[in-house]
Amino acid sequence: MSDQLDLTAYENKSLLRFMTSGSVDDGKSTLIGRLLYETNCIFEDQFAAVEKTSHQRGDDRVDLALLLDGLAAEREQGITIDVAYRYFTTARRKFIIADTPGHEQYTRNMVTGASTSELAIILIDARHGVMTQSKRHGFLISLLQIPHLVVAVNKMDLVDYGEEVYQKIVKEYSEFSQKLDIHDISFIPISALDGDNVTTRSEKMPWYQGHTLLHMLENVHVSADKNFVDFRFPVQSVLRPNLDFRGFSGTISSGTIKVGEEVAALPSGKESRVKSIVTYDGDLDEAFAGQAVTITLEDEIDISRGDMIVRKNNLPLVGNEFDVNLCWMDEEPMNPRSHYLLKHTTQKVKAYVSGIQYKIDVNTLHREDADQFTLNEIGRVTIKTARPLFFDNYRVNHGTGSFILIDPLTNRTVAAGMIRGQARDVEQVMRTQHASNRQSTNIRWEGGVVSMADWERRNGHKGAVLWCTGFSGSGKSTVAKALVKSLFGQGCQVMMLDGDNVRHGLCGDLGFSDQDRSENIRRVGETAKLFYEQGNIVVCTFISPFQADRDFVRSALPEGAFHELFIKCDLEVCKRRDPKGLYKKALAGEIKDFTGIDSPYEEPANPEITVETDLHSVEEIVAELEVYLRQLKILQ
Template identity: 50%
Template sequence: MDGYAAPQFADIETYLDSQLKKSLLRFITCGSVDDGKSTLIGRLLYESKMIFDDQLASLKNESKKFGTQGEEIDFALLVDGLAAEREQGITIDVAYRFFSTDRRKFIVADTPGHEQYTRNMATGASTADLAIVMIDARKGVLTQTRRHSFIVSLLGIRHVVLCINKMDLVDYDQATYDRILAEYRDFAADFGFESIQAIPVSALAGDNVVSNSDRTPWYDGPPLMEYLDTVEIASDDAGKAFRMPVQWVNRPNLDFRGFAGQIVSGSVKAGDAVRALPSGKSSKVSRVVAMGGDLDEGVEGQSVTLTLEDEIDVSRGDVLCADKQPAEVSDQFQATMLWMSDSAMLPGRSYVIKMGARECQMQVTEEKYRIDVNTRAHEAGKTLKLNEIGVVNIALDREVAFDPYEDNRRMGGFIVIDRMTNETVGLGLINFALRRASNIHRQAMDVSKELRASMKGQKPVILWFTGLSGAGKSTVANIVEKRLAAMGKHTYTLDGDNVRHGLNNDLGFTDADRVENIRRVGEVSKLMVDAGLIVLVSFISPFRAERRIVRQMVEEGEFWEVFVDASLEAAESRDVKGLYKKARAGEIKNFTGIDSPYEPPQAPEIHLETDRLDPEAAADLVIERLDAAGLLGG
C-alpha cells in the first residue's frame, strides 16, 4: 500500500488528464485534547508521501527538541504550526493540510480539542463534508467528543469516521472498541448522521491507517485511507434550485451590466427565468459570461457573471434565484446560534450579521432556550456565553433572501459581528422565518423603545442644555450633534428659537406660556426618546421646576441636564443677538439674567464652564461622558 501518492503514469499527459478528473473531499479531525488528531494527520501526510525530505529532516530535528515521542518522529509537530502550539504540545488553531490519492484530493482541517478553542473547531467544520472524530481508547467518549460531534451535526456534516485511537495502549482489545462504539452510536443516535464508520487505529504505530493491521484480526472494515478514498459523499446542491448571491455588479462601460457571484446551488443557462430577491423582480438570463467565451451553463460551485434581459435593479447582497423556485424572504427568523466571544450575547443589543453577500443589522429579540451540549437538554436562558449554543428569535433591519440551513448551507448560515470591536462573535443557522412567505400577516412583534434604540446602536437620551442667553448652548449642542452624526448616531436638536417659530408660535413670554412652552418641548423630546433618538434641547429654561417637569416625564437616566455655565458678564459681552443691549435699554421685559432670575442647576449631569472651555472642548467633554455612560453603544 505504498503507492498512494507516488506517481504511476506512462506519460505525463495521461497523468495530468487523470489528475484533472480527481474529486475534492474536505474533512476535519476533531475530538478531545491528546486524542492524537495531529498525530493522525501527520501520519496520513507521511504515508501518502506528502512530506519532503527537507521537511522530514527539520521534523526529526524538532522532534528531539519539542517532541513527546523520545527518539521517534513526533508527527504532531508537522501540523502544529504555531510556536506556542509546539511549545505547549497542543493545537490552538485550525490548520489546513493537503494530500491526494489516485482518486481524490483532500483538504484536511485539523481542529483544536480544548474547549476554549471551540470556535476554531467550528471554523474547520463549516466547510467540511466529513468528520473524523478521534477517541482515545483508554478514555472513551468524553465531553469534548460530545461537544464536537454535536457541532459537527449542527453544521450539517452527515458522515462521521469514528477513529478509536491508541489501540496499542489497550492491547488491541476488541471489547474496549465495541464498548466505545456502542456508547457513541447511542449518544449520536439523533444527530442525523447518514454514516458512522468506526475504525480501530493507532496513529502513532500506523495500525489500520493505510493498510489493515495484523494486530486487529477481529476488524473486517477498511483502513482509514481506503475509506476516505472511496466514501460516497452525495452533495445534492447541484440538483437543488438555482441560487446565486450577487457579490459584485460589473459595469465596465454603459453597454455591459453583469451580476457576478458564486452559484451556491442548482445551475443556470441563457434563457432561464430568474428572480431577484428580496425585490421579487423577474427577468431572463441573457448570457453566462466568462473570460475566453460565454458558458453554456453555470453550475453549483462556479463563480460566474450573468447578464439579464431586463434592466431590473439588482445590487450586492441580493440573491438571483430560479424564478419558479425562489428562496424565502423575511426579516425575522428562528435561528440556532453558537456564541464565540468572551462578551456574552445580549438580547436587544444591535449586531451586524453577514449572510451570503449581505451585511445588515440584527438583534436577538428573544432567547427560546439554551442547549446543554452533553445532555442536549433545553435550559432557560437570557444570554449566550462563550461556546454556548442556543435557539433564538432574531430581527433584522431589512428583509433578506434565505433558505433554511438544513436545506441549503450557504443560503441559511450567517456570522455575527460585534459592531464596536468588529470581531466575529457568533455563528447562526436559520431554522425558519417567523413570518412565512405565504402568510401576509406580519408576526406581531413588540417594537419597543429598546429595540428601536438598539437598532440605532445607541441608548436614547435628552441632553438638556440650559444656561443664560449667549452662554453658548446652541453652539455646543450643534458641535455635539455633528460629532454624534459622524459617529453614525441618530440625533435631533430642538432649538428654543426654532420651536417658537412653529409648534409654539401661539405662546408668549408670560409665566404660564413659559411653562406650556417647556411642557410641549418636553413631550416632543419624550416621543423622540421613545423613537430611540439622542435629543439635544437648547433652551434657556431658567426655572428648576420646569426642568424637573421634563426630567419626570422620562425614565431615570434619560434626562441629562447640561449646564452651560457662563458668567453674566461673559454672556453679555458676547451678546450675539444684541438682546442684552435691548434688555438693558428696557426694550425687552423679563429677560433672564437682567430682570428675571436664572436658577442654576444644583446637580447637573454635565457642567460646562464656558468661560474656561472653548466650545470644541466642551463638546468633547459631553461626548466623553456619553460614551463613558455607555449611551453610544459598546
C-alpha cells in the same frame, strides 16, 4: 510516487474538505501527521526537523504530531490552539484538513472548521472510551450538518487490538448518535502511531473487515450532498466594464441554471430570462452550485449587490425575524440590547437578538434558560433584521441558511448562525395552517400539451402530495388507504405510493442503510412529482425517518404542493400492533437498521398536519384530512 506519474489523473482529482476533532491526547495530530507522511506529503527537511526535535526530547519514535504545531506559543505549550489547515493529496483526491482543537474553550474553532467540511473524523482513545467531549463533537457536527462522520477508535495498540473494546465503543457511540442528526456514520479501529488501518489494512486486527481510513476518505461520495435543486444566486457585484455589458457576478449557492430560463430578482420581484452565463473560459450553457460566474439578463432590471437571482417558481423564504441556532464566538458576551451587523450571502444588514429560547449544554445536550450567550455557548435564539432577508433552512441550503454577526464597534466576528426557519408564534402557525389563499404555483409541463391548470380544471381539484411519515405500525397505510378510497369515491384523480410497493420494483435494488433509505425517498419524491404535475393527489406512505429526506421532497416540489402528514403513534403501541411482525424480528436482531429499534426516527419539525392514530379512529382522521384539503382549496 517516484514512478512516472499519470499527470492527467493528477489534474482531474476531486477535492474533499474534512475536519478532525479530538482532545489533546487522542492522537489527532499524530493521525494527521501519519496521513501526510504515508501519502508522501511531508518533505525531507520537515521530517528531519521533527526527527531532531523528537530525539532531543528523548522519544525513541519520530513524533509525527510535531509536523503540525504551527505557532511558537503552542509549540511551547505542546497544544494546538487554533484551526490550522493542512493539505495532502493522492492520485484520486486532494484533501484539505481543518485541524481543530477539541478542548472545551475552543468550541468556536470547531464550529469554524466544521462550516466548510464535508466529512468529520472524531477520534476516540480506545483506552478511555466514549468521553463527554466525543459526544460534544458529535453534537457540533450534527448542528453544522456535516453529512459524513467517521469515528476513529485510536490507540488500538494500547488495548491489544481487542475487538471487544472496539465493539463496546461502537455500540455506545451508535446509541448516542441516534439523538443526533447525522446520516452517515462509520467506525474504524486504528493506531495512528503505527499506521494500522490508516492507509494499509492492519494485520493485527483481522477481525476488522472494513476499509482503511484513507480508502474511506478517497471514496466517500460527496457531490450528492449538495443541493442542485433550488437555484440561488446571491449577487456579489454588478460588472459593467463598458456600456454594452452589464452582468451580475457571484457564486451559485445552490441549484443549477441554464441560458434562456426564466428568473426573478429579489427583492424587486422583477422577472427576466438568462441571456448568457459568462466566464473567462467562454460562455456556458448551464452553470451549477459552486461555480463563480457572471450572469446577464435579457431585460434591463435594477439589481445590485446583496440581491438574489432565483427561479420564478422556486423561491426562498422571506422574513425579517427567524429562528436560528447560534454559536457565540467572542470574548465579549452577547448583548441582547445592542445592534449587530448580520452578514448573510453578499449583504449586510442591521440585526439584533430579539429572543433567546435556550442555550444547550454541549456536554449533556440539556437545554438551559439564558439571558445572553458567552464565548463558546450555543443555543436557539430569534434574530430580527432591519429589512427582510431571503433565506432557506440551513438544513437544505447551507449557503442561504448561514450568517455571521459582526460587532460594529470592534468589527469582530462575534457569532455564527444557522437559520432554522421563520420565527413563528402560535397565531401565525394557525394562520398558515388554515390559510385559504395558499395556492400551488403555476407550473408549466415541459413540452407537454396539457397544462397543469388544464388537468386541475378537468379533475375538479388541485394536485397535491400528501406525505405520510411515521413509525412502522403507526397506521400510515391504513389511514392512506381509507383516504384514497374516500377521495376516489368523490371522483378525485388519486394515486397511492406505498413503501412496500415501490420496494418491489422501482427501488428493488436498494437496502435499508441510511444512504439507501435516502435514495429510496428521493426516487419516490421524483415519482410523486411527476404525478403531481399531472394534477393528481398523490398519497405517499413511507416511514421516511429523516427530516432531510422529507425536506428534499418538499424542495423538489413547488411551494405549497407538499403536505407533511405526521402519523403519530406511541412507539410502544406500534410494537404491540406489529402488523408485519417486523418489530419482533428487529428486536431479535434478525433485521438490522430498523427504525425505532436500532435506527433513529426524526419527528417532523413543522408538519402541515399531525394525526394521532392511538387516540383517534381511522374515520375521524380521514374526515380531519378532508377538512384540511378543503380549507386549502385542494378539494372544492
